[in-house]
Amino acid sequence: MRLRTALLATTLLAAAPAAAMAQPVDGLYVSLGGGYNLEQSTKAHFSPTSFADGTPGGSGSTFRFNYGFTGEASLGYGLGNGLRVELEGLYIQDHTNHRHFTPVPGTTTGHDERYGPMVNVLYDLDLAQFGLPLPVTPYVGIGAGYLWTHLSPFNTDYNNGFNNRIGGTEGAAAYQGIAGVAFNIVQVPGLALTAEYRFIGTLPQNTGSAFQSTAYTNSGIHKGNADFNNSYNHEVMLGLRYAFQTAPPPPPPAPVVQAPAPAPAxxxxxxxxxxxxxxxxxxxxxxxxxxxxxxxxxxxxxxxxxxxxxxxxxxxxxxxxxxxxxxxxxxxxxxxxxxxxxxxxxxxxxxxxxxxxxxxxxxxxxxxxxxxxxxxxxx
Structure with missing residues (x-):
């Protein structure tokens, strides 16, 4: 175990000069990323009804999700002092697998999609200023934008043979917090591998008409509207970032050559x-x-x-x-x-x-x- 620790330390120290050569992002850059998304449970309220047994309006259900994925593409600009501003296109998809608080048990399938633009402000932390010449550059950021949500659709098959479907598209304001780290690939100046965590939230979508709820029962078809509360997503992403105007690494300092002492007379x-x-x-x-x-x-x-x-x-x-x-x-x-x-x-x-x-x-x-x-x- 001690040998492994020593080898890891040696590797980091050997990579430290490469990190020292990396300069702050100065100018235009692009990035692409993708990864895993986990959506927290989301509650919906229905009017007049969402239940196939004809339960009166005002009812509600909680939808749970089991897996999903996300992707992003960004165009940004670095100010050269650690600050970066970027315009991002974001896509999120999650699959629902359970619906709670229904009078009759049933099985729910379907997925939701979220997509839209975000504007992010990020700051790169220079670890060398803290005496830590590691081959990574941590960064943090915040963002705001607008995301459309599309239900494709949420379909519930009740054990009594009835069915309910919820579908439609609606947009809402969104926000996010970002914490990540970039590993500079010194063999390709300007290229960096990124890994980050994001928390993304969207405000409630209470339009009253965007999401249609259709229940099929033995007494006919019942139609209504669905309003969803805030949506919260947790993302883990890997990506690549390329800065176009990366300055070449500074040359190593010239060796100090002392002038020879003048020969004595x-x-x-x-x-x-x-x-x-x-x-x-x-x-x-x-x-x-x-x-x-x-x-x-x-x-x-x-x-x-x-x-x-x-x-x-x-x-x-x-x-x-x-x-x-x-x-x-x-x-x-x-x-x-x-x-x-x-x-x-x-x-x-x-x-x-x-x-x-x-x-x-x-x-x-x-x-x-x-x-x-x-x-x-x-x-």
Whole structure:
């Protein structure tokens, strides 16, 4: 038993994505349905008589029914928010099998038919809003209209050999309540299988002349009229519904692809002798490595920044200005070597910073080899 429960749960969960793809009915749709109908007992009043033994007028009988069937065809429009409005053609048929409260026992046969238009307002419940992604869509609705009733006919054969027949056609206002569920067939967008219960009632048909009662007795023929009380019907129906303008299911969300983090800048250091801007052999090797690296990776910009230490060939403010120029000459020397190694001129930005931004902090007027440098930064 537990295995069956687990399999059922798995099936529902597997079908849940299909239900999630179903959209509210938006636009024109049609439906067809049919099923079983059960009519409650109905009382009739007769004038002047319904009994073959000549009982005075004002008598009444109760008719009971044993089985019947029903069918419907609808044309509707969905508003896209769960509400639907439809025009329906309804047909009901039931067979009578018993007649109560007659002076003489007898057997009753025959059937009644009801048919006519109904206007329904329905609302689809979105279970996903309640955290229940099930592959079904429940709905409820109410309707009102007009149904004609035709007796075909009710025939009673009494045990004393007499007979009574009731036939005719008359219409009355009708109403109904609907509770159903739709299963969306995802293989055919817009198509749904429906199952529903309906309660249908018609108002009394007290016309006084619509239904004719004819009794055949040994004293002749007795004719009169029959008036019926409210009729109540219970229906269980299966059907198909097709929506013409069903939107295609939304595509699954695109996978989130994070942009790759930018590669860190690569830095190469070229060092210089004191008060010099010419390149040493080791400096040319480092510059060549930087040039080759710029072709192997996606380089968008190359910075060439020159620096000096805080000692100078000329003391004071004049020395700071001198060092600024020296840092620029060093940067230009490195740029020229990069160009000779195949790096485009347009890809290189040069700048001199003089004594600022030392690599190694020192006291004033200190010769520090690591501060006499050019930084090649590959972005």
């Amino acid at each position: 690569r830095t190469y250091l070229v060092f210089f002798d004191w008060d010099k801007s010419n390149l040493t052999g080791r400096a040319r090797e480092i510059i060549a490595q930087a040039a080759q690296a710029s072709t192997r990776v996606q380089t968008t910009r190359i910075e060439v920044n020159g620096y000096t230490d805080n000692s100078a060939a000329h003391p004071g403010p004049r020395g700071e200005k001198y060092n600024m120029g020296l840092s620029i000459r060093r940067a230009n020397s490195v740029k020229a070597e990069l160009i000779r190694d195949g790096v485009p001129d347009s890809a290189i930005d040069t700048q001199g910073f003089g004594e600022t931004h030392p690599l190694v902090p020192t006291g004033p007027d200190t010769r520090e080899p690591q501060n006499r440098r050019v930084e090649i930064i590959l972005h």
